[in-house]
Amino acid sequence: MNKKLVSVLIPALNEEENIERCYHRVVDVFETLPQYRLEIIVNDNHSSDQTFQILQGLAARDPRLRVYRFSRNVGYGRSILHAYQSANGDCAIQIDSDMQDPPELIPQMLKLWSDGNEVVYGVRRSLPDGVLVTALRKGFYWFIAKVSPDELPRDAGEFRLVDRRVLDRLRGIRDRSPYVRGLISAMGFRQTGFDYERQSRTAGLSKFPFRAMLSLAVDALVNHSLLPLRLASNISLIVGLLTFLLMIFYLIGRLVFGQEWPAGFATTTVLLLLSITLNAMFLGIIGEYIGRIFLQTKDLHAPIVESALNADDGYWPEGSVLHRKSA
Numbered sequence: 001m002n003k004k005l006v007s008v009l010i011p012a013l014n015e016e017e018n019i020e021r022c023y024h025r026v027v028d029v030f031e032t033l034p035q036y037r038l039e040i041i042v043n044d045n046h047s048s049d050q051t052f053q054i055l056q057g058l059a060a061r062d063p064r065l066r067v068y069r070f071s072r073n074v075g076y077g078r079s080i081l082h083a084y085q086s087a088n089g090d091c092a093i094q095i096d097s098d099m100q101d102p103p104e105l106i107p108q109m110l111k112l113w114s115d116g117n118e119v120v121y122g123v124r125r126s127l128p129d130g131v132l133v134t135a136l137r138k139g140f141y142w143f144i145a146k147v148s149p150d151e152l153p154r155d156a157g158e159f160r161l162v163d164r165r166v167l168d169r170l171r172g173i174r175d176r177s178p179y180v181r182g183l184i185s186a187m188g189f190r191q192t193g194f195d196y197e198r199q200s201r202t203a204g205l206s207k208f209p210f211r212a213m214l215s216l217a218v219d220a221l222v223n224h225s226l227l228p229l230r231l232a233s234n235i236s237l238i239v240g241l242l243t244f245l246l247m248i249f250y251l252i253g254r255l256v257f258g259q260e261w262p263a264g265f266a267t268t269t270v271l272l273l274l275s276i277t278l279n280a281m282f283l284g285i286i287g288e289y290i291g292r293i294f295l296q297t298k299d300l301h302a303p304i305v306e307s308a309l310n311a312d313d314g315y316w317p318e319g320s321v322l323h324r325k326s327a
Helices: 019-031 051-061 076-086 103-114 131-147 164-170 180-186 210-224 227-255 265-297
Strands: 004-012 036-044 065-070 091-094 119-126 156-163 191-197 305-309
Touching: 004 019, 004 076, 019 036, 019 051, 019 103, 036 051, 036 076, 051 065, 051 305, 065 076, 076 091, 076 164, 076 180, 091 103, 091 164, 103 119, 103 156, 103 191, 119 180, 156 164, 156 180, 164 180
Parallel strands: 004 036, 004 091, 036 065, 119 191
Antiparallel strands: 065 305, 091 156, 119 156
């Protein structure tokens, strides 16, 4: 009987303290799963420490380990999308190199996949973050689920398994700023979640400071909701209506009741500043969308691969360094 191939996808950025441990834990898990074959794909997002050198040593000993090092930091979303597009497996499992998502849960994910689910995602029962960050995360998950027409699961991160059918769809994605978890959720298919406790980092510092989390939140909102544009339109209509009513009020007072209004410098100034503020805010929102359209038309979605290990016979996403090779 042919064994099914499982691709384990690991994004890495300056993870010299974690990457080898993560590799060994994944390999150890698959030692207990002889019914599956394993390939590991690590995308090194241009680490400045010894991460790539460690991966070189591991790849020299294990041909199942495939490594792509980008010519620069291309961002988390583009990095992980490249990994999905590179996967040759019957399914792919994404896991962080800091092991906050335990590799020992992979057998449970494979069991849910074998039951017929095409997307299996972990739902975090708890987070090892501070109270404020945890509250912001949960609040954002609730908000994006409410405003998006796509069914985005709450409290689900990047720890997931996707079937080959989903991988084939992802290979056709050309997005300069992808929100991958949203892309996968929006595809539909049969999806299920399982609860788990997210662990603390085994070593090193988080590569997702507040600024990076905010950027990811903006990607999610802009990619999966038209709320900012609709909000701009609705507020502009309300302000326009109030301005029109105020103008009618002034005209009636002057022409019908003969009211002598005082010099309107203050009122004019306030209205002028309000108009300028609203215009600037809404042009900024519209500009966010137009900027993304501009970047898409430049066709710079595919990262440039600076170095690749054990990738001679695999699939290279079009535009990476080589075009598609036969799998």
